[in-house]
Amino acid sequence: MGLNSIEVKRQNKILVYRYLLEKGKAVKPTIAGDLKLSLPTVRQITGELVEQGLAYEAGPQDSYGGRRAMEIAVVPDYRYAAGIDITKNHIDFALVNLRGEILVNKRYKKGFEDSKAYWKELKQMHETFLKEQEIESERIYGLGISLPGIISKDQKSLEYSHIFQLKKPMDFAGRISGYPYEICFFNDAEAGCMAECYTHQAPDEFVFLSLSNTVGGAIVHDGQISKGKNNRSGELGHICIVPEGRLCYCGKKGHYDPYGSALLLSELAGGSMKDFFSGLKQGNEQYQERFEEYLRALALMIYNLHISTDLPVVLGGYAGSYLNEYLPKIRALLKEKEIFDDEECYISTSRYNVEGAAVGSARYFSEQFILRLS
Numbered sequence: 001m002g003l004n005s006i007e008v009k010r011q012n013k014i015l016v017y018r019y020l021l022e023k024g025k026a027v028k029p030t031i032a033g034d035l036k037l038s039l040p041t042v043r044q045i046t047g048e049l050v051e052q053g054l055a056y057e058a059g060p061q062d063s064y065g066g067r068r069a070m071e072i073a074v075v076p077d078y079r080y081a082a083g084i085d086i087t088k089n090h091i092d093f094a095l096v097n098l099r100g101e102i103l104v105n106k107r108y109k110k111g112f113e114d115s116k117a118y119w120k121e122l123k124q125m126h127e128t129f130l131k132e133q134e135i136e137s138e139r140i141y142g143l144g145i146s147l148p149g150i151i152s153k154d155q156k157s158l159e160y161s162h163i164f165q166l167k168k169p170m171d172f173a174g175r176i177s178g179y180p181y182e183i184c185f186f187n188d189a190e191a192g193c194m195a196e197c198y199t200h201q202a203p204d205e206f207v208f209l210s211l212s213n214t215v216g217g218a219i220v221h222d223g224q225i226s227k228g229k230n231n232r233s234g235e236l237g238h239i240c241i242v243p244e245g246r247l248c249y250c251g252k253k254g255h256y257d258p259y260g261s262a263l264l265l266s267e268l269a270g271g272s273m274k275d276f277f278s279g280l281k282q283g284n285e286q287y288q289e290r291f292e293e294y295l296r297a298l299a300l301m302i303y304n305l306h307i308s309t310d311l312p313v314v315l316g317g318y319a320g321s322y323l324n325e326y327l328p329k330i331r332a333l334l335k336e337k338e339i340f341d342d343e344e345c346y347i348s349t350s351r352y353n354v355e356g357a358a359v360g361s362a363r364y365f366s367e368q369f370i371l372r373l374s
């Protein structure tokens, strides 16, 4: 068999596996019909999947064309993928199965400090988290870790992080060691965007605006996050929207971050975004005033992103997921700015909120498991 036909066979296997992950179970003739593969091909592939423990024969389907066809069911818990999002004040843990379903995610209050004790405790907390789920580390396929800053191209260090006030790049070697599985690092906004990318029916091209305590983002083309020449693409919080305006945490003035940070909203409600939005609905005037101002800056930002990319804009991060019911209001603000007179709606909100980055980091590995299938 030539290299090419081996790869074609592997791609067909991935296709069938994805189909089963999505449907849960199916009979072979249906798989063959839906995927336009021959029945012998599907038979061979499902046989291999069963042999590998990735699927099993679930018993005969009751009434398939008068014959009792065997249903093949997928084993979504064959492996798990783990994610950790490290923020300035919290650590989020997430665990997903091979379908990308969130089994559990938990947030702990813990301030970041770059010390031996911190990294040691992080590892212990992660181990405890897995133990609570009764999952042995052998069943973890990989661990994705997201951080608020720029990850170096070789994935070996955190190059910049204003939030963590790094004076020089922080090497991961030594800090993250002794984990018994593969680890990958991501920028937090990029990780939030990945959670979005890997869901079914995700658009192929979009801009992800991450409205968390800091603002970030990512630009997706062909289902892939474009990284830019220096891995710095999508630093949307540092787009200047008010020349000489408010001071950004990066030290420059007028950037979007001090107008778009989720903290602007949650700080009024003792740090709780949920309380902010319930107070807003109850008519708290201070909240309303702050929110109006927040939406005006957001609309300007969305306009800038859309006019420069011609792509749909997905609002994510802590604030993003709460904005769904305010989309008509944001649209009305955008209408005043737009130069093209089309009715097409190009804004939507993310399905994830606070846990997005940890989930996205984990989903990277559930996706890798599928892509590396042989």
Ligand SMILES: [Zn+2]
Binding pocket: 237, 238, 248, 249, 250, 251, 252, 255, 257
């Ligand atoms: Zn800035």
